[in-house]
Amino acid sequence: MKMLIAGQWVDGLKHIDVENPYDQSVVDTVPRGTPEDVDRAIASAVEGAGIARQMPIHQRLEILYGTARIVRESQEEFARTIASEGSKTIHEARKEAGRCVNTLTVAAEEARRILGETLPFDSVPGGEQKIGYYYRMPVGVIGAITPFNDPLNLVAHKLGPAIAGGNSLVLKPATVTPLSALKLAHAFMDAGLPAHILNVVTGYASEIGEPLVTDPRVRMITFTGGPEAGEQIVRQAGLKKIGMELGSNSPVIVCADAALEWAVESCVAGAFWAAGQNCIGVQRILIEQPVYEAFRAQFVARARKIKVGPQLEAATEMGPMITLKEAERVAAWISEAVSAGANLLAGGGQEGTRVEPTVLEGVPPTTRLSCEEVFGPVVILQPFETLEDAIVRANDVDYGLHAAVFTQDVSKAFRTAYALDVGGVMINDSTDYRLDQMPFGGVKKSGLGREGIKFSLQEMTEPKVVCLQL
Numbered sequence: 001m002k003m004l005i006a007g008q009w010v011d012g013l014k015h016i017d018v019e020n021p022y023d024q025s026v027v028d029t030v031p032r033g034t035p036e037d038v039d040r041a042i043a044s045a046v047e048g049a050g051i052a053r054q055m056p057i058h059q060r061l062e063i064l065y066g067t068a069r070i071v072r073e074s075q076e077e078f079a080r081t082i083a084s085e086g087s088k089t090i091h092e093a094r095k096e097a098g099r100c101v102n103t104l105t106v107a108a109e110e111a112r113r114i115l116g117e118t119l120p121f122d123s124v125p126g127g128e129q130k131i132g133y134y135y136r137m138p139v140g141v142i143g144a145i146t147p148f149n150d151p152l153n154l155v156a157h158k159l160g161p162a163i164a165g166g167n168s169l170v171l172k173p174a175t176v177t178p179l180s181a182l183k184l185a186h187a188f189m190d191a192g193l194p195a196h197i198l199n200v201v202t203g204y205a206s207e208i209g210e211p212l213v214t215d216p217r218v219r220m221i222t223f224t225g226g227p228e229a230g231e232q233i234v235r236q237a238g239l240k241k242i243g244m245e246l247g248s249n250s251p252v253i254v255c256a257d258a259a260l261e262w263a264v265e266s267c268v269a270g271a272f273w274a275a276g277q278n279c280i281g282v283q284r285i286l287i288e289q290p291v292y293e294a295f296r297a298q299f300v301a302r303a304r305k306i307k308v309g310p311q312l313e314a315a316t317e318m319g320p321m322i323t324l325k326e327a328e329r330v331a332a333w334i335s336e337a338v339s340a341g342a343n344l345l346a347g348g349g350q351e352g353t354r355v356e357p358t359v360l361e362g363v364p365p366t367t368r369l370s371c372e373e374v375f376g377p378v379v380i381l382q383p384f385e386t387l388e389d390a391i392v393r394a395n396d397v398d399y400g401l402h403a404a405v406f407t408q409d410v411s412k413a414f415r416t417a418y419a420l421d422v423g424g425v426m427i428n429d430s431t432d433y434r435l436d437q438m439p440f441g442g443v444k445k446s447g448l449g450r451e452g453i454k455f456s457l458q459e460m461t462e463p464k465v466v467c468l469q470l
Contacts, residue, residue, distance in 0.1 A: 001182045003031050003202055006044035007195025012037065016203065018085050018179055021353050022310050022320045027084045030178050033203030035211040041170045041199035042217050045141040048168030048196030053138055055194070057111050060164055064108035066191030071184070072101045078152060078183060083311040085177045086151050087275045087319045090312050100153045100184070103436045106453045107160030114165060114457060121467060132467035138166035139241060139460050140219040143212045145205075145233075147224050148322050149277045151177035155184055157436070158222050159198065161456035163188075167220075171200045172212055176322055178202045205229070213237050220460065224279075226373075227445045243449040243459050245441055247279045247373045248401030250431035251394035253416060254295060255387065256288040258406035262428070264298045266406075267379070270430025272306055272318050272357050276377035277326075280402040280431050283373070284380045286390045292383040296345070296361070299381065303346045303357045320353035321376060327353045330376035334358055337369045345381070371397050387416065395421045401442035402431040423450075 002009040012031030020027055031037075071078055075097045082093035116135035121127035144158035151174060162169050173181035185200045201208055213221055213236045220241035223233055227246040234242060252270075254263050270282035287295045309316035321327040331350035337360055338344055347358030361381045363370050369380060384390040394403055400422040407413050407428070417425040423442035426433050434440055441450040449459050 001028055001030050001179060003033060003037065004182070004185050004189070004198065004200040005037065005041045006199070016175065018176070020084055020311075021087055021176075021322050028179055030182070030202040033201040033208045035208060037201050037203070038170070038208050038211040038215075041201050042141065042212070042215050044196045044199050045168040045170050046217050048194070048198070049138070049140045051194050052163070052166045052168050052197045055166060057114075060111050060166070061108045063188065063191050063193050064104050064111065064160060064164060067184075067187045067193075068101050068104035068108070070187040070190055071097065071104065074187075075101070078180065080312065081179050081183055082152055083319075085179045086148060086311075087277055087322050088311060089316045089319050090314065092274055093311070096150060096153050099436060100156045103153055103156040103453065104160050106437055107156075107164045110161070110453045110457055111164035113454070114461060116463065119465070119467075129470040130467055131470065132465065134463045134465045136165075136461040137464045139462060140167060141217055142167050142169045142220045142222060142460060143218040144169050144171045145209070145212070145221070145223045145225065146171070146173050146181065148174035148177040149274055149279070151180035152184060153436075154224055155181045157451055157453075157456065159184070159188065161453050162222075162460050163193070163197065164453070165457050165460045167460055168197045169199065170212060170218065171198065172205070172208060173200065173202065175202070175204055210236060216240075222456075222459075230447070241459065243451065243456070244447045245279065245401075245451060246445060246447045247375070248399040248431075248442060248446050249283050249371065249373050249397045250280055250402050250404070251284045251286060252282050252404040252431060253384075253387070253390045253394060253406070254285060254287045254291065255405070255407035255409070255412065256290045257408045258291070259408065259428070260291060260295060260298065263406040264295060264302060266430040268299065268302045268306075270432035271379045272303070272377050273432055275318050275321050275355065277322060277375050278432060279373075280434060282379060282404075282430050282432060284370070284382065284394070286382050286384050286393060288387075288390070289383050289385055292381075296381055299379075300346045300359050303359050303379075306357045308354050308356065318357060318377065321355055322353070324353050326376070327355050330355050330374060330378060333368050333374060333376075334360070334378060337363045337367045340364045340367050342367070342369075347377070365396075373399065387412065391416060391419045398445045399442065400444045401446040402426060404429060404431045422446075
């Protein structure tokens with residue numbers, strides 16, 4: 001596949017193989033973009049910003065609805081692309097393709113609701129003869145950098161609201177999963193998006209990331225990825241808007257009065273979805289002492305039954321990790337925890353890019369598994385005596401994206417939700433739940449700002465005040 005620059009699908013002098021992470025077979029190739037490609041894409045986006053700014057809302061609606069329709073009509077093709085280039089099973093990929101349709105549809109709907117309001121200038125002396133209002137204007141050129149784990153829907157979360165808000169973009173998709181993003185760009189162009197508004201440059205972040213982030217013509221960077229890369233972007237970006245979702249170390253609290261079977265099933269799904277490569281995936285489960293043994297037995301039994309295999313096979317429940325390097329890193333973290341005294345209850349093995357669904361208990365709080373984001377199929381079980389203690393331990397990390405609590409006591413649920421220092425609390429569901437309309441983001445090292453279409457639109461537009469002296 002080719003890059004999209006200035007409305008043209010362009011090749012490069014060098015290429016990158018896009019590999020299936022299960023067996024390293026080559027799925028396709030993409031151009032290895034250069035700083036010069038980035039410069040041309042930004043120049044195109046500057047022109048596109050002027051076009052997008054003048055585009056009436058009804059035209060933005062038609063393009064977004066049209067793109068959603070194209071994705072819906074080709075949903076199986078999109079799903080197979082997601083599963084071939086990434087870690088998701090075909091079942092998981094189909095869900096992501098469906099979510100992309102919803103994300104684009106909601107973006108179209110929210111384009112109607114980019115609202116301002118009148119301002120009471122006569123609320124202070126001297127303003128009696130003034131009337132006015134504010135409305136929201138597009139930011140301009142937006143640089144969007146997306147990760148590998150949701151290679152289609154997280155791209156839609158950048159493109160949808162940006163286009164709804166009248167902006168232009170330069171998209172840099174994940175190096176290992178660029179095909180889904182390029183297919184979505186094709187869908188936008190087929191739906192009638194004018195040239196220059198969307199540009200897509202593929203390549204290595206080490207080669208094209210800095211030219212995109214530092215260019216003063218780019219007025220906003222929206223990034224989803226790891227905190228180290230996020231901190232580097234903040235240092236490089238200069239004076240521009242920044243939105244970031246940077247991951248988590250998600251805790252789940254299971255109280256003694258919880259519906260245990262549902263809690264187990266929800267947490268298993270939340271922990272091992274996409275081989276655990278999920279920023280809101282379940283990583284730590286704090287279980288009240290009276291039900292700890294029962295929960296552990298059920299959870300471990302269910303984890304041991306998960307079938308790991310090729311993503312496109314119908315029987316596969318969990319696919320591989322995205323690269324051998326990532327699989328080896330997770331295996332090293334597991335070994336580190338076991339060496340420090342942790343008890344391995346299930347899994348722990350690694351073969352190539354495949355890491356077994358792994359469950360541990362007794363993990364020391366100083367290990368990386370306990371305090372960092374593992375981004376792999378690994379779960380820690382921990383008993384607790386009091387809810388207050390569980391809340392303290394849940395909050396005792398540098399992340400705060402999602403948390404969850406399982407209980408049938410409404411008062412306890414809301415008290416816990418208020419006390420957890422995170423961006424979202426799921427009650428009687430795993431941390432791995434996201435409605436694409438909700439404000440999505442976290443505190444501490446988990447990010448800056450909020451995504452979710454309505455909230456991204458606020459980030460991607462700015463208020464302009466108009467005041468009239470009568």
